[in-house]
Amino acid sequence: MDATVTAAATAQTPFSTLIRVASHEQHTEAETSSFMSDLLGGKLPVDAYARYTEQLWFVYRALEEAAESLADDPVAGPFIQPELMRTAELERDLAHLRGAGWRARAVPLPATAAYAARVAECARDWPAGYVAHHYTRYLGDLSGGQIIRDKAERTWGFERKGDGVRFYVFEDISNPAAFKRGYRELLDRVNADDLEKQRIIDECKRAFDFNGAVFRELGGEFPLSA
Numbered sequence: 001m002d003a004t005v006t007a008a009a010t011a012q013t014p015f016s017t018l019i020r021v022a023s024h025e026q027h028t029e030a031e032t033s034s035f036m037s038d039l040l041g042g043k044l045p046v047d048a049y050a051r052y053t054e055q056l057w058f059v060y061r062a063l064e065e066a067a068e069s070l071a072d073d074p075v076a077g078p079f080i081q082p083e084l085m086r087t088a089e090l091e092r093d094l095a096h097l098r099g100a101g102w103r104a105r106a107v108p109l110p111a112t113a114a115y116a117a118r119v120a121e122c123a124r125d126w127p128a129g130y131v132a133h134h135y136t137r138y139l140g141d142l143s144g145g146q147i148i149r150d151k152a153e154r155t156w157g158f159e160r161k162g163d164g165v166r167f168y169v170f171e172d173i174s175n176p177a178a179f180k181r182g183y184r185e186l187l188d189r190v191n192a193d194d195l196e197k198q199r200i201i202d203e204c205k206r207a208f209d210f211n212g213a214v215f216r217e218l219g220g221e222f223p224l225s226a
């Protein structure tokens with residue numbers, strides 16, 4: 001196919017498809033990273049799950065502290081939806097996993113600190129970049145997150161959809177499949193030209209890289225002894 005034809009095909013492909021396809025390979029890498037495989041394989045102690053949950057807390061704080069100021073933004077605003085907010089759920093999970101004093105002991109890994117800083121930077125300076133981070137986390141949590149919840153409940157005995165796994169439970173989203181369809185429509189209508197859409201895709205890849213780096217550092221803290 002010559003370049004003009006390819007560009008025309010790309011212009012006609014819904015943005016939600018472009019971003020999914022562009023991140024597909026990195027998604028597979030994330031799923032099959034050794035930390036995730038070990039976690040989902042039931043091979044790691046609950047402490048590893050707690051440490052991972054703690055890292056998520058730093059990332060979601062960055063995502064959600066910015067939510068109010070972005071609510072009226074022409075690009076990021078439509079994505080800000082209260083039913084997605086996860087910080088309160090993560091805090092409940094962490095109190096359960098780590099005990100009442102968890103907050104004072106929570107420390108971000110270097111990769112987590114870099115990830116959260118980039119989210120905060122996008123939120124402040126580049127709302128379209130924030131959309132990339134929003135998509136990478138929330139659409140993932142609504143999808144594969146449910147697999148992780150099921151595995152965590154079985155491996156460490158958390159009450160079904162209870163403390164420890166509340167992060168994965170979206171109480172106010174009764175139909176995740178319909179919600180994801182609506183989310184993809186928001187992506188397809190995003191207030192950005194083709195160049196900016198390409199930049200969003202690039203930032204999404206960066207978001208996957210950040211997640212991969214967090215997994216690598218977690219893997220370093222919890223190597224398999226076997």
Ligand code: HEM
Pocket residue numbers: 016019020027030031032036040135136137139140141143144145147148180208211
């Ligand atoms: C072992 C870990 C994971 C599993 C089992 C998993 C599984 C899945 C599954 C089954 C879907 C398909 C949903 C659908 O077609 O509607 C999905 C979608 C998605 N996942 Fe994951 N995932 C994992 C890790 C991750 C990570 C680490 C990220 C990034 C932080 C991520 C981000 C996404 C995104 C953004 C989507 C939505 C793709 C789209 O439809 O546009 N996932 N995941």
